[in-house]
Amino acid sequence: MTTETCRACGDRVVWWGMAANSTMMVFKAVLGIVGGSAALVADSMHSGADVVADWVTLFSVWVSKREPDDDYPYGLGNIQFISSAVVGLILFVGAAAWIYESLDKIFEGVPEAPNLLAAIGALVSIITNEIMYRYEICAGRKNNSPALIAVAWDNRSDAISSVGVLIGILVSIAGFPIADAIAAIFVALMVAKIGVDLNVSAIKGLMDSSVDTEILEQVYRLSVETPRVKGIRFLRGRNIGEEIHLDVNVYLENDCKVFESDFIAGTIRDKIFASIEHVKDVRVGVTPASAQAGKKTART
Numbered sequence: 001m002t003t004e005t006c007r008a009c010g011d012r013v014v015w016w017g018m019a020a021n022s023t024m025m026v027f028k029a030v031l032g033i034v035g036g037s038a039a040l041v042a043d044s045m046h047s048g049a050d051v052v053a054d055w056v057t058l059f060s061v062w063v064s065k066r067e068p069d070d071d072y073p074y075g076l077g078n079i080q081f082i083s084s085a086v087v088g089l090i091l092f093v094g095a096a097a098w099i100y101e102s103l104d105k106i107f108e109g110v111p112e113a114p115n116l117l118a119a120i121g122a123l124v125s126i127i128t129n130e131i132m133y134r135y136e137i138c139a140g141r142k143n144n145s146p147a148l149i150a151v152a153w154d155n156r157s158d159a160i161s162s163v164g165v166l167i168g169i170l171v172s173i174a175g176f177p178i179a180d181a182i183a184a185i186f187v188a189l190m191v192a193k194i195g196v197d198l199n200v201s202a203i204k205g206l207m208d209s210s211v212d213t214e215i216l217e218q219v220y221r222l223s224v225e226t227p228r229v230k231g232i233r234f235l236r237g238r239n240i241g242e243e244i245h246l247d248v249n250v251y252l253e254n255d256c257k258v259f260e261s262d263f264i265a266g267t268i269r270d271k272i273f274a275s276i277e278h279v280k281d282v283r284v285g286v287t288p289a290s291a292q293a294g295k296k297t298a299r300t
Contacts, residue, residue: 006142013139021050035118039165039184049094053087077240081205084150088198095192102184113172122166129159144278157194161187211237230289243280
């Protein structure tokens with residue numbers, strides 16, 4: 001279950017990410033210039049884009065916590081999907097610029113190989129970004145936050161890119177200077193793919209795609225295991241930012257009284273809230289089992 005500690009962690013993780021990305025941006029730029037690595041300098045620009053993504057995420061998480069009102073009765077949680085799309089777009093555009101710069105280096109010719117200072121910069125970047133990814137992905141999943149999950153993958157993409165940069169630098173030092181620029185291109189392609197995946201996921205969220213099948217199966221079990229429930233008429237759910245909204249209609253035994261129906265619906269609602277994390281709203285409707293039998297007869 002999501003605890004107050006997890007919620008507090010979700011509030012501060014972006015600030016930690018911003019501090020780490022700002023530090024890495026300056027650190028990699030300095031070592032890239034001093035160490036003579038075009039790939040590491042480009043990687044520092046990636047960290048700069050991460051800082052922008054952190055600000056976008058921070059703003060979206062803050063806005064999404066606003067209470068529903070007359071204009072937005074379901075709240076503003078979907079802004080986190082917009083944030084995720086912005087982060088994905090930043091990654092994609094940054095990767096495209098990185099590819100352009102690397103191709104330019106290849107066509108101009110690489111004058112000399114980078115030195116070990118650049119390799120140290122890439123290694124520190126790998127370790128730092130992987131630590132931040134694990135911290136942010138934990139906070140994102142515990143809080144069911146698309147924005148935090150997106151920024152976590154942003155850090156993972158930075159770690160992956162730094163692995164490519166490190167390999168390119170080491171191969172360049174070994175006697176193949178052009179490897180530094182080639183590594184930058186391959187890593188940029190991987191970063192671009194992560195950006196596309198984030199945008200696809202964000203579009204699905206904005207289009208009210210269904211919640212995970214596992215959640216729907218759990219709701220189904222909780223509903224049909226309730227006494228006097230004869231089956232499920234329909235079941236659906238959607239994500240609104242960090243929150244899950246569910247709509248379920250159950251078939252009840254024909255002799256159920258109105259007060260019994262209300263009690264059963266309330267019981268199902270309470271079971272769902274108690275068993276499934278991040279559920280904000282559950283609407284439970286009831287239908288007499290005779291309607292189910294009539295439907296089957298009409299089909300035959």
